[in-house]
Amino acid sequence: MFNTSHIEISRSAYKSNIRYLKKIIGKEARLSSVIKGNAYGHGVENILPLGEEAGIDHFSVFSANEALDAFKVKKPETRLMIMGHIEDPELEWAVDNEVEFYVFDMGRLEKAIEVAKRTGKKAHIHIEAETGFHRTGFEYEKLPELVQFLKANHDHCVFEGLCTHYAGAESLANYLRVKNQITLYRKFYRYFMRHELFPRYRHTAGSAAALTYPNTIMDMVRFGIAQYGFWPSPETQMFRFKKESVPDHSLKRTLSWKSRVMVVKEVEAGQFVGYGSSYLANKRIRIAVIPVGYSNGFSRSLSNTGRVLIRGRRVPVIGTVTMNTMTVNVSDVPGVEKGDEVVMIGSQKRMSISIASFCEMSNQLNYQLLTRIPADIPRVIVN
Numbered sequence: 001m002f003n004t005s006h007i008e009i010s011r012s013a014y015k016s017n018i019r020y021l022k023k024i025i026g027k028e029a030r031l032s033s034v035i036k037g038n039a040y041g042h043g044v045e046n047i048l049p050l051g052e053e054a055g056i057d058h059f060s061v062f063s064a065n066e067a068l069d070a071f072k073v074k075k076p077e078t079r080l081m082i083m084g085h086i087e088d089p090e091l092e093w094a095v096d097n098e099v100e101f102y103v104f105d106m107g108r109l110e111k112a113i114e115v116a117k118r119t120g121k122k123a124h125i126h127i128e129a130e131t132g133f134h135r136t137g138f139e140y141e142k143l144p145e146l147v148q149f150l151k152a153n154h155d156h157c158v159f160e161g162l163c164t165h166y167a168g169a170e171s172l173a174n175y176l177r178v179k180n181q182i183t184l185y186r187k188f189y190r191y192f193m194r195h196e197l198f199p200r201y202r203h204t205a206g207s208a209a210a211l212t213y214p215n216t217i218m219d220m221v222r223f224g225i226a227q228y229g230f231w232p233s234p235e236t237q238m239f240r241f242k243k244e245s246v247p248d249h250s251l252k253r254t255l256s257w258k259s260r261v262m263v264v265k266e267v268e269a270g271q272f273v274g275y276g277s278s279y280l281a282n283k284r285i286r287i288a289v290i291p292v293g294y295s296n297g298f299s300r301s302l303s304n305t306g307r308v309l310i311r312g313r314r315v316p317v318i319g320t321v322t323m324n325t326m327t328v329n330v331s332d333v334p335g336v337e338k339g340d341e342v343v344m345i346g347s348q349k350r351m352s353i354s355i356a357s358f359c360e361m362s363n364q365l366n367y368q369l370l371t372r373i374p375a376d377i378p379r380v381i382v383n
Contacts (some may be wrong), residue, residue: 004291004324005259007379008346009046011053013252016225019248025210025327026215030201030228032081034224035070036062041370042228042255043379044069047184050381051227052078060222063370064090067099083222084136089164091115091123100124104136126161127199129188130324132182132338133167140188147195162189163200166216170208170233178213179212209318212239228368229253230355253355256346257373261310261338262291264330273327274319278304285331288315293324297373298344302326308342312349 022031033056034040039047046061048070057078061067065086070080086094087113094101095115097232103109103125113124126208127146130137138146150159161348164185169176184206205216207226228249231237237275240250267287273279288310294300298321306317317326331334345353355366357367 030220037371104128220346279319360361
């Protein structure tokens with residue numbers, strides 16, 4: 001294969017995660033798989049079909065270009081929802097293909113209705129309520145104008161959902177703030193009910209909210225990071241641990257990142273390794289060079305601090321991580337040779353390097369690390 005590393009996606013781990021999450025939200029709630037950011041680095045072309053295999057028929061993306069990528073690989077009956085950016089010219093594509101999209105200002109709503117009237121097809125819209133995130137969403141004071149417009153144009157749109165996103169649900173320190181957001185959302189919902197506008201789905205919860213605030217689950221849940229086997233925060237994990245009263249092995253990591261040793265050589269005592277003088281060999285050592293560097297998503301901040309697995313042993317990164325390579329000290333691992341498997345993230349024999357430990361070493365959030373893995377690194381599905 002023409003690559004220096006590859007990503008493995010575990011089918012069994014992913015399906016196990018979906019079963020676990022469906023159990024939490026119950027049979028009545030729909031699960032929408034969030035596949036923005038190239039499916040959190042896992043690859044839309046991999047995760048969307050896996051999700052369909054697991055019984056998911058609704059996927060959420062951020063933008064119209066992400067929706068187009070998903071549209072190319074989805075089944076005809078699978079639904080797509082754009083939660084963020086969509087330009088006016090892209091609205092016609094969305095309306096024509098029955099792609100659902102958030103509406104959070106009158107300008108977008110008016111343009112969507114204009115397109116629907118021109119094409120003769122209904123716009124499938126989700127009205128977003130501003131409840132405290134202060135990013136996108138209609139303010140409560142705008143509802144009279146919004147409701148009047150929706151009623152006047154009800155023949156040209158499908159009111160798919162009334163939604164919001166909770167700010168701070170991943171931290172128990174924000175408990176009161178989240179509770180206030182839930183209360184305000186309910187106020188929005190009651191307003192629509194009084195005016196006989198009934199959304200098909202009430203959806204407010206992402207991974208963090210659904211895992212820690214059961215009353216946010218409602219009709220649909222947008223699961224992002226959790227479906228890939230990651231807790232939104234340690235607090236979220238601890239909440240589930242206490243609630244379930246059993247040792248928690250519920251979420252399984254779906255992603256492993258692997259490469260091969262490029263070359264092995266000796267370095268004499270007193271010699272520097274790599275650029276500059278950040279690592280000086282204080283004795284004769286054996287090193288292995290790995291063809292993965294910061295251009296491949298292995299952070300330069302891991303210079304002299306990172307770890308990888310070779311032959312079931314954890315070995316240290318020494319010297320500066322370069323654009324295309326890193327160097328590791330394999331003096332304590334007998335028999336390392338060119339072509340040996342290298343694990344940057346994942347397991348090898350009895351050892352493992354988790355995303356969490358990788359993130360701690362590189363001072364990144366797991367969200368950051370996953371979405372920064374270059375899209376051109378091949379992803380393969382394994383059992």
